[in-house]
Amino acid sequence: MTFQEIINQDKPVLVDFFAEWCGPCKMQAPILDELKERVGERASIIKIDVDKNPQVASTLGVRGVPTLVLFRKGEIRWRQSGVYPANELERLINENL
Secondary structure, three states: OOHHHHHOOOOOEEEEEEOOOOHHHHHHHHHHHHHHHHHHHHOEEEEEEOOOOHHHHHHOOOOOOOEEEEEEOOEEEEEEEOOOOHHHHHHHHHHOO
16 A cells, blocks of 8 residues: 555545654654554554655655644645654544544
8 A cells, every 4th residue: 555545545644754863753653652552543643764764755845854744635734743642643633533
């Protein structure tokens, strides 16, 4: 499945743009694992390494990591850079179901 096919789903898709060398990205990872358990099949959560996928990051104008982008049916519904708490991310996903 391509990136475009993934973000065009009916359910919300949270994309975490990260880098292996990024300290805050390492802090975000367990938060996203917890979020995945909470939302289950209601949403998809994917991680994109900006060093391995520079074209996707560039197309979306991602300049800093971590950057979280919430898509629904291919549209950006929310976007934020920095570490974000699971409760807030879960609320955003629920608002976009």
